[in-house]
Amino acid sequence: MIAVLLSGGKDSIACYYKLLELGVPKEKIEFWHHDIDGGHPCRRMDWRCTQSYVRAFAEAEDVPLRLSWRVNGFFGELYRVGASEPVEWMEPDTGEIRQCKLSRNYLKCMEIKKKATEDMEEQLKEYGYRMKFPMKTGDLSRRWCSAYLKIMVADAVVSNLSRTGELEQIGGKCHKFPAKGSIGNGRWCSAQLKREVADTVIRNLDELGENGDLDKTRRDVRVLVVSGERRGESAGRSKYNEMEIHRTNATAKAHRRVHQWRPVIDYSEKDVWEVLKRHRVNPHPCYRAGWNRCSCAMCIFSTPPLFAGIRELYPEDFELLKQDERILGFTLDNKCDLDTFVGDAKSCVYHGDTKAIHSLVTGDFKADDIYVTGDWMYPAGAFHGAEGGPC
Secondary structure (H helix, E strand, O other): OEEEEOOOOHHHHHHHHHHHHOOOOHHHEEEEEEEOOOOOOOOOOOOOOHHHHHHHHHHHHOOOEEEEEEOOHHHHHHOOEOOOOOEEEEOOOOOOEEEOOOOHHHHHHHHHHHHHHHHHHHHHHOOOOOOOOOOOOOOOOOOOOOHHHHHHHHHHHHHHOOHHHHHHHHHOEOOOOOOOOOHHHOOHHHHHHHHHHHHHHHHHHHHHOOOOOOOOOOOOEEEEEEOOOOHHHOOOHHHOOOEEEOOOOEOOOOOEEEEEEOOOOOOOHHHHHHHHHHOOEOOOHHHHOOOOOOOOOOOOOOOHHHHHHHHHHOHHHHHHHHHHHHHHOOOOOOOOOHHHHHOOOOOOOOOOOHHHHHHHHHOOOOHHHOEOOOOOOOOOOOOOOOOOOOO
């Protein structure tokens, strides 16, 4: 299997087309996309249209797409107490959601949370309880069986009882924004939501067998991971190898062979855009609306003009980030609060591409929009340097 790590950005798309131009059959390729938000019920860190965009691209190119995520994503990890949530993925052929093997620490934390919830329920009964079935209505005050009751009770207990100390001892806690450093030096967003998600899925492939059949275990699994890092993006990436053994390789223990290839590592930005131009691909809407990088929408590395663009397009999300800073006592910039960081910076948003802005705001993007039918134009965000995110 050739797993192309498809972020939706220009570099990962260029990787895919390089494979095709080298004669690699589509049948050997699978797109892998890591959902940074992980199905969180109310918060987003990534662009609203990114999943729609990668789904549309996979559909247009007729290549299977394997979505993977850490449950509750960025904000679940930001407010984590105890072990990180498990990793899940969706099988491309069947749409079935699979969960990777749960860690021992996660299982211990679940037992603590379950006991805390049970204790709280017993205490609440002293003050009254319902003795009737919930009503079939959308009114949650009368449809009391809603999961929100359980979730809210559990969260309140876990946040306040002494058992929180037990959770921290077992799995630690986060409660701070990622540092603007390397993955090994505090940038947990890339480590927990991208690298660890991919690695966990790869490690579980051998347990499922080649066709996802649980009865066909311990079959040889061979994976080539293709990713779009380029040396010109940063000093750190300038030292990357083009080809190397992947960290999940385990030929003796798990009969799993995994290599990593970075096919555009020596491409310039212009080289990458020329690939998209050659194949007439419509870039991700964030490029067309003025962003120079396709990182998370609210990436910690974003410059003041990029965050000013977020403030313009997503004012409610921007205010929630400021609220997070107050709650956590830890600023997103690690040096100053968000308002101070952005200051009076001019928004990066380019208003000449209304369809791109519509996609960013609504999340809509269809397969029919993947290819440019008229003249292919460089997006507004092209050739503005590499600042704004590591992706």
